[in-house]
Amino acid sequence: SIEQTVASHERQQLAEHTVNRQQFELETLRQDYHRATTRLQQQIQELSRAEAEVRQSNELLEQRVAQRTAELEQLNRELESFSYSVSHDLRAPLRAIVGFTQNLQEDLQGRLDALEQQLLQRIIANGLRMNQLIDDLLALARASQQPLQRGWLDLSAMASEVFERLCSGSHCQAHVDIQTGLHVSGDSRLIGVVLENLIGNAIKFSRNQPQPQIWLSADASGDEVVFQLRDNGAGFDMQWQGKLFKVFQRLHKETEFEGTGIGLATVQRVIARHGGRIWVQAAPGQGASFFFTLPDGGQ
Numbered sequence: 001s002i003e004q005t006v007a008s009h010e011r012q013q014l015a016e017h018t019v020n021r022q023q024f025e026l027e028t029l030r031q032d033y034h035r036a037t038t039r040l041q042q043q044i045q046e047l048s049r050a051e052a053e054v055r056q057s058n059e060l061l062e063q064r065v066a067q068r069t070a071e072l073e074q075l076n077r078e079l080e081s082f083s084y085s086v087s088h089d090l091r092a093p094l095r096a097i098v099g100f101t102q103n104l105q106e107d108l109q110g111r112l113d114a115l116e117q118q119l120l121q122r123i124i125a126n127g128l129r130m131n132q133l134i135d136d137l138l139a140l141a142r143a144s145q146q147p148l149q150r151g152w153l154d155l156s157a158m159a160s161e162v163f164e165r166l167c168s169g170s171h172c173q174a175h176v177d178i179q180t181g182l183h184v185s186g187d188s189r190l191i192g193v194v195l196e197n198l199i200g201n202a203i204k205f206s207r208n209q210p211q212p213q214i215w216l217s218a219d220a221s222g223d224e225v226v227f228q229l230r231d232n233g234a235g236f237d238m239q240w241q242g243k244l245f246k247v248f249q250r251l252h253k254e255t256e257f258e259g260t261g262i263g264l265a266t267v268q269r270v271i272a273r274h275g276g277r278i279w280v281q282a283a284p285g286q287g288a289s290f291f292f293t294l295p296d297g298g299q
Contacts, residue, residue, distance in 0.1 A: 076144070090134055098127035136262035139193055143269040148187045155182040155191070155227070159216050162195045167203055174203050174212040182218050182227070184294045190270045191294075197263040198229045198290055206233030206287065230289040235282040244280060267292075 101123045156178050163176045184191065199214065206212035215230045245268040271278045275295045282288035
């Protein structure tokens with residue numbers, strides 16, 4: 001019938017329209033997918049180029065850092081070698097100056113007035129101070145250049161020996177309390193330099209106290225052992241701690257406490273070469289506590 005024919009035709013048109021619409025949607029999806037994949041490939045390529053540029057920049061930076069580090073290390077070696085040579089070459093003429101002045105003072109004893117005697121004494125005192133400065137410079141150079149010869153050290157015994165040697169005269173009234181059983185892995189000569197400087201400073205800066213006291217101990221802190229050398233001496237203001245480990249830096253007047261300002265710089269250099277670190281806590285009139293770590297140190 002006519003109605004059936006019309007209905008059939010409408011169904012056919014609807015089916016064709018549906019197919020056409022699906023084909024159009026599929027084509028749209030295909031084009032969208034193509035555009036998305038193309039954009040993604042472009043982004044990947046841009047990312048690859050960026051990574052290559054970053055990698056190249058990092059390589060160039062590492063090369064520059066390595067080159068600059070090598071240059072600085074070479075300069076440091078030359079400077080330390082120069083310092084060692086100059087210090088070593090100054091020893092002989094300085095000994096001659098001090099020796100001849102002492103001989104002159106003895107030969108003219110009783111024939112010099114007070115001013116002349118004072119001038120000769122100043123020459124001797126400044127010569128001895130210069131000699132100490134040379135010794136400290138040589139110690140600093142050795143701390144930087146000397147190859148490490150590690151061994152298992154009895155830090156308690158070494159500290160006791162250093163204290164007995166530095167506090168052997170009647171002028172030294174300090175008492176020391178050293179924790180037993182302290183051991184470290186390190187170069188015995190350089191660790192000895194650390195103890196001589198730290199204990200020597202503790203004796204010096206606590207000598208004006210009625211009962212000068214020094215303590216050496218160690219405590220575990222996390223996965224490392226922290227050694228502490230403390231005194232009840234003059235102390236200092238912590239605002240100046242940044243100067244403490246620099247060469248020729250002093251926190252006290254030389255008229256109060258003698259010194260060259262090199263010892264703690266040497267201590268820091270030795271500790272750093274052993275892979276450790278050092279820091280300080282202090283207050284004026286309340287003494288100072290030096291803390292340091294040494295790998296493989298303990299009780």
